Amino acid sequence: MQGLMMGSPLLISSLLSHAERHHGATEIVSRRTEGDIHRYTYRDLAIRARQVANALREAGVKPGDRVATLAWNGYRHLELYYGVSGIGAVLHTLNPRLFPEQIAWIANHAEDQILLFDLTFLPIVEAFAPHAKSIQRYIVLTDRAHMPLTSKLPELGCYEEIVTAASPVLEWPEFDETSASSLCYTSGTTGEPKGVLYSHRSTVLHSYAAALPDALNLSARDAVLPVVPMFHVNAWGLPYAAPMVGAKLVLPGPGLDGKSLYELFENEHVTVSAGVPTVWLGLLNYVAEHGLKFSSMRRTIIGGSACPPAMLRSFEERYGVQVLHAWGMTEMSPLGTVGVLKHKHASLSREEQYAVQYKQGRAIYGVDMKIVDDAGVELPQDGIAFGNLYVRGPWVIQRYFKDAGGDPLVSGWFPTGDVATIDADGYMQITDRSKDVIKSGGEWIGSIDLENIAMAHPGVAMAAVIAVRHPKWDERPLLIVVKKPGVELSRADMLQHYEGKIAKWWTPDDVAFVESIPLGATGKMLKAKLREQFKDYRLPTI
Numbered sequence: 001m002q003g004l005m006m007g008s009p010l011l012i013s014s015l016l017s018h019a020e021r022h023h024g025a026t027e028i029v030s031r032r033t034e035g036d037i038h039r040y041t042y043r044d045l046a047i048r049a050r051q052v053a054n055a056l057r058e059a060g061v062k063p064g065d066r067v068a069t070l071a072w073n074g075y076r077h078l079e080l081y082y083g084v085s086g087i088g089a090v091l092h093t094l095n096p097r098l099f100p101e102q103i104a105w106i107a108n109h110a111e112d113q114i115l116l117f118d119l120t121f122l123p124i125v126e127a128f129a130p131h132a133k134s135i136q137r138y139i140v141l142t143d144r145a146h147m148p149l150t151s152k153l154p155e156l157g158c159y160e161e162i163v164t165a166a167s168p169v170l171e172w173p174e175f176d177e178t179s180a181s182s183l184c185y186t187s188g189t190t191g192e193p194k195g196v197l198y199s200h201r202s203t204v205l206h207s208y209a210a211a212l213p214d215a216l217n218l219s220a221r222d223a224v225l226p227v228v229p230m231f232h233v234n235a236w237g238l239p240y241a242a243p244m245v246g247a248k249l250v251l252p253g254p255g256l257d258g259k260s261l262y263e264l265f266e267n268e269h270v271t272v273s274a275g276v277p278t279v280w281l282g283l284l285n286y287v288a289e290h291g292l293k294f295s296s297m298r299r300t301i302i303g304g305s306a307c308p309p310a311m312l313r314s315f316e317e318r319y320g321v322q323v324l325h326a327w328g329m330t331e332m333s334p335l336g337t338v339g340v341l342k343h344k345h346a347s348l349s350r351e352e353q354y355a356v357q358y359k360q361g362r363a364i365y366g367v368d369m370k371i372v373d374d375a376g377v378e379l380p381q382d383g384i385a386f387g388n389l390y391v392r393g394p395w396v397i398q399r400y401f402k403d404a405g406g407d408p409l410v411s412g413w414f415p416t417g418d419v420a421t422i423d424a425d426g427y428m429q430i431t432d433r434s435k436d437v438i439k440s441g442g443e444w445i446g447s448i449d450l451e452n453i454a455m456a457h458p459g460v461a462m463a464a465v466i467a468v469r470h471p472k473w474d475e476r477p478l479l480i481v482v483k484k485p486g487v488e489l490s491r492a493d494m495l496q497h498y499e500g501k502i503a504k505w506w507t508p509d510d511v512a513f514v515e516s517i518p519l520g521a522t523g524k525m526l527k528a529k530l531r532e533q534f535k536d537y538r539l540p541t542i
């Protein structure tokens with residue numbers, strides 16, 4: 001027997017229609033690439049998104065066509081999130097931090113037809129445009145006054161002229177909720193980048209889950225500032241979840257330095273933010289150097305790589321900001337787990353609570369999760385056994401775009417490539433990326449633990465631990481450290497710092513001090529690059 005309720009499809013346009021009707025006056029504030037602050041409301045966004053949709057249709061964009069962006073977090077990018085997906089076309093967010101050749105490769109693979117980009121990215125676009133075969137039209141996300149006077153590109157459209165000339169009248173079309181809505185490439189450390197093609201259904205369900213109190217805890221009482229870029233897994237779903245709950249949105253544009261972010265947090269009374277640990281390092285330094293406090297910020301979501309315990313404590317103890325340690329992947333839209341305490345944890349000491357919070361967190365409903373050994377046999381959830389982390393659910397990938405890499409699933413589960421433990425309360429802890437694990441004498445050493453300990457040293461700005469060849473043990477850990485400016489720090493200081501904190505045989509065999517650690521396009525440490533850099537490294541023979 002069928003239920004007798006409406007079968008309204010879960011479409012991205014419905015998020016915007018809801019915000020327009022019920023949160024029409026709620027603000028969206030953006031720092032523009034032009035340098036000033038722009039503010040308008042969800043009502044204005046809805047009107048402009050319809051104009052974008054009409055303009056795209058007039059330009060011949062059809063359902064399923066790929067429309068690419070190369071843009072910061074800003075209101076025009078947000079208009080494209082809705083204007084493109086709303087008519088059934090696919091929003092392809094390109095990552096400007098990749099090399100021009102990589103961007104061209106991805107644009108060709110995706111068969112992007114139109115590219116809309118921020119003024120700041122003109123040099124990048126000019127560099128890859130000759131190789132991007134499918135792009136027929138280039139549009140700059142600015143007004144006539146700021147359009148570049150000269151350009152190597154054949155013809156440049158002016159976004160503001162195109163949008164304002166289009167009609168704001170449009171009924172968002174209804175179509176199958178499983179239609180593709182947006183596309184994001186994940187640039188794995190090996191092989192070609194692979195496209196993850198989200199659907200309207202996966203995106204709307206992910207937004208519901210993201211907003212829940214034990215997930216990102218979003219509501220109409222919040223002002224949300226995603227530092228995580230809108231080109232990195234749809235800014236972790238915040239541009240969809242914010243209108244769903246009616247939260248104010250604050251979009252930082254290109255200003256991701258500590259000072260610019262801090263100003264926006266304070267001026268716009270931001271309550272929630274989100275970003276990778278490397279971004280928060282810059283912000284925390286700025287705030288500490290200037291003796292500042294956060295007056296409105298309540299929570300910050302930290303994910304993308306492990307949140308160092310020292311950072312989590314600093315946010316909570318010095319600034320009264322709750323850290324929501326989250327784990328996910330491009331292939332998971334991205335949210336999988338969030339580390340928030342349960343009722344039973346209320347009576348624990350603060351130290352015991354921290355021990356729970358350092359983990360990557362519990363699966364949110366919609367994400368099923370298990371750990372398995374190399375033979376695929378499920379391992380116990382005892383917080384000790386660690387194995388390959390598998391996931392499944394309605395916002396987890398089934399296949400890559402154009403079937404790149406073949407069928408990624410194993411008996412219906414997606415192998416994440418992460419190695420983790422899950423405890424009896426469901427808290428998952430990542431020990432490593434499977435390819436970063438250090439295999440010493442047949443036993444595994446997790447690099448994340450060792451990095452977290454190093455990062456807790458007051459003289460350390462950044463730390464990475466990689467495997468280096470060892471004649472007897474196969475591999476041993478090498479600690480690579482970037483010192484804080486003006487700090488004296490020796491190998492012996494660092495090794496001593498590990499004493500009593502880990503099993504002795506986990507202690508790194510050596511310490512290398514470097515000026516900087518290479519970061520990837522989404523702010524993660526590039527361990528593969530470090531391994532390459534240190535491939536001939538000789539450990540001391542003692």
Ligand code: AMP
Nearest residue numbers: 303304305306326327328329330430433
């Ligand atoms: P991406 O698809 O580029 O966002 O990368 C996803 C990968 O980032 C995951 O598979 C993890 O290896 C890593 N990652 C994401 N969040 C965390 C976290 N909180 N702790 C440790 N690793 C993380």
